[in-house]
Amino acid sequence: MRAITITPGTAHSLRLDEEFPEPDPREGAVLVEALAVGICGTDHEIIDGQYGEAQPGSDVLVLGHESLGRVLEDSTGTLRPGDLVAGIVRHADPVPCPNCAVGEWDMCRNGRYTEHGIKGLPGFARERWRIEPSYAVPLDPALEQVGVLLEPTSVVAKAWDHIERIGRRATWEPRTVLVTGAGPIGLLAALLAAQRGYDVHVLDRVTGGPKPGLVRALGGSYHSDLADLDFEPDIVVECTGAPALVLDSMCRAGNNGIVCLTGVSSGGRSIDFDAGALNRALVLENNVVFGSVNANRRHWQLAAEALSKADPGWLSSLITRRVPVADFAAAYEHADGDIKVVLDFTA
Incomplete structure (x- = not known):
């Protein structure tokens, strides 16, 4: 499958990997088909080599922390095939610290958290990804065109x-x-x-x-x-x-x-x-x-409610460019008038 990857710490190593491995089932019970991935300043800083950390045992990091996808399967039965979901970026540290232990991983005290597409976890800029149900946020089907805005929201x-x-x-x-x-x-x-x-x-x-x-x-x-x-x-x-x-x-x-x-x-x-x-x-x-930085599951759910109440046309206007994955390099280049640029995995 296709994935957008970099070599952490190596500036301008951005590439499209046409034969990236399918997600390991150990990544989570929920298999998701990617629809879109948003791009932000964090991605540009990682591409510049300022930071970024691959998962243990790998020297490749899949980019993408602003996600939108459709559930293909969930072995736990929590989500149904066809459900629209976004993946929560930050995961609790394994110790865990007192905050992570109660689901407030956005307030992690020891810095051992991991983050999809940023720190220790593969990102969502790949055709299929996996995640545990507790880190998958269901979205109103009406948000299919704009649900990729959930992470910044x-x-x-x-x-x-x-x-x-x-x-x-x-x-x-x-x-x-x-x-x-x-x-x-x-x-x-x-x-x-x-x-x-x-x-x-x-x-x-x-x-x-x-x-x-x-x-x-x-x-x-x-x-x-x-x-x-x-x-x-x-x-x-x-x-x-x-x-x-x-x-x-x-x-x-x-x-x-x-x-x-x-x-x-x-x-x-x-x-x-x-x-x-x-x-x-x-x-x-x-x-x-x-x-204030990052968010825990409660905030993601509040964000989903806020998007559901918003004018869909107004939300759509925030997405100023939708770029097919095949033209991925253009998505990471600045253009005048850009607000939110999105990689489109359906094109």
């Missing part, structure tokens, strides 16, 4: 879950949300904010293309200049990782505000910044800044 579902948990520390009636960055994570964060009835604002430097219209379709306001932001948001969801914008987000939140950082900075840059003033503001205004 799970990331923001977790972010919103934790924002709301922190918000319960005191009486809190948030109204205004600022999302920085209008990539897939930012737009999906805005979607979940709109579903909660908030006044949504999205900041992104892009002025053309589909992004402004996608935000307005949610009933939100789109900004391309920091100077346009003449308000103090109750909630900030930072989705860029751009150091200057991260710091600005921390400073911009209003009294009792919550800032969730989902973007990952590359590091290596120094900014002249008054850390003491930031500390003073955070303390005196009772503000909270926290980071």
Whole structure:
């Protein structure tokens, strides 16, 4: 079968393996036929050789952690042939740590977790893959064209879950949300904010293309200049990782505000910044800044519910390119106007 693979740690070793072995039954009881795989910045960093780890005993890593597939068989009877599913990316560590032991592998304490297509587990960019039922998330059949968005939606579902948990520390009636960055994570964060009835604002430097219209379709306001932001948001969801914008987000939140950082900075840059003033503001205004990454099964299920409630046309607009597997190299090349690029295993 066909699979998209790399040699971990070797930059630009991306290739299409036409005769990759069928998935080992030990990988899981559920056999899935791949429909689509989404591509994100993590994939590009692995292709660049920055990180990535093959499964034990192999020097090849199958890429792909944003999945969508159809069940072919499940020896446990949990799922039925034909069910639409996505595979949860992170698996609990084998020790396990206290968090992994209760299903909160997104909060793993010892770092021994594994991740499909990233760390120690083969990814989903292959024609067939296996997984255990506990790591397979069923999707509404109506999401067949957009269900590949479940993984990034799970990331923001977790972010919103934790924002709301922190918000319960005191009486809190948030109204205004600022999302920085209008990539897939930012737009999906805005979607979940709109579903909660908030006044949504999205900041992104892009002025053309589909992004402004996608935000307005949610009933939100789109900004391309920091100077346009003449308000103090109750909630900030930072989705860029751009150091200057991260710091600005921390400073911009209003009294009792919550800032969730989902973007990952590359590091290596120094900014002249008054850390003491930031500390003073955070303390005196009772503000909270926290980071959020990955998701556990509960968040994946929340994400599936959010996608089911969303406008299918709006979700489809996030997928700006669908590339057949045979043309895989084009899928990993940046093109102007890209939001979400998807490898299509059905073409």
